[in-house]
Amino acid sequence: MTEPARPAEPPAPNTKNNHSTAARIVTIPNVLSISRLVLLPVVLLLLFKHQGTAAVVVMLVSWSTDALDGYLARKLGQVSNLGRVLDHLVDKVWVSSVLVTLVFIRNLPLLIAGAVILRDLVILIGSGVIMKTKGSLVSSDVVGKITGCAFALMILFYTLDLPALMKYKTAVDYTVATLIIVSSLNYFTVFLRLMARFRLPGEDSQ
Numbered sequence: 001m002t003e004p005a006r007p008a009e010p011p012a013p014n015t016k017n018n019h020s021t022a023a024r025i026v027t028i029p030n031v032l033s034i035s036r037l038v039l040l041p042v043v044l045l046l047l048f049k050h051q052g053t054a055a056v057v058v059m060l061v062s063w064s065t066d067a068l069d070g071y072l073a074r075k076l077g078q079v080s081n082l083g084r085v086l087d088h089l090v091d092k093v094w095v096s097s098v099l100v101t102l103v104f105i106r107n108l109p110l111l112i113a114g115a116v117i118l119r120d121l122v123i124l125i126g127s128g129v130i131m132k133t134k135g136s137l138v139s140s141d142v143v144g145k146i147t148g149c150a151f152a153l154m155i156l157f158y159t160l161d162l163p164a165l166m167k168y169k170t171a172v173d174y175t176v177a178t179l180i181i182v183s184s185l186n187y188f189t190v191f192l193r194l195m196a197r198f199r200l201p202g203e204d205s206q
Contacts, residue, residue: 027078032069033086036062040094047101052160059098059159063152066091084139088127092120098155106158109173115180116151122184126191138190147183150176 039062046055069087073079096117102108130138140148154176157165 027073027080027083028076029069029073029078029083030086032065032072033083033090035065036090036094039065040097044097044101047098047105047159050105055159056156059155062094085127085131088124092124095151095155096120102155102158106161108154108158112154112173112176112180115177119180119184123187126187130191130194134194138187138194141186141190143183143186147179150179 039058043055043058043062046052046058066087069083073083099108099113099116103110103113127138154172157168157172
């Protein structure tokens with residue numbers, strides 16, 4: 001007699017691929033990026049309690065993870081589009097949340113906070129378009145880094161709210177406003193160059 005055919009066993013799960021996928025997602029740089037979101041409520045709470053010095057200390061710790069995640073991503077060979085997207089998204093959420101808080105508790109001009117948030121939103125959308133069409137993200141250039149530093153200094157300026165520094169308030173506001181315009185135009189140019197192969201006069205057209 002022939003034995004009845006046995007039902008085929010389901011294929012064993014490919015644990016190797018699962019572990020590989022998890023390893024690409026749960027990386028040290030990505031964990032550091034998420035840690036900034038974990039620290040964000042602490043910063044906001046300290047701001048609302050008017051504990052400016054303590055808020056600055058936590059901010060500096062948070063910003064140190066921002067610098068460290070990029071360094072470790074390159075050092076450990078863990079650079080990825082997911083990591084870049086996560087890093088950019090966390091930065092935008094962090095800055096926007098702090099600026100909105102400073103509008104309410106430190107009289108940060110609403111126009112400047114709104115301009116920064118709008119700029120960041122446009123950059124996120126533009127980066128998404130570039131990633132979808134070109135498969136890569138645009139790294140921050142010198143103008144972007146200078147603008148980011150100016151935003152950080154403005155946040156420290158309004159967080160500390162020191163009377164001795166308030167005479168420089170107008171200069172800080174105008175400097176940041178100027179950099180918002182310059183960096184926005186710079187990003188728009190980069191976007192055009194990537195999407196439409198736009199070249200400035202005198203540049204190689206190839």
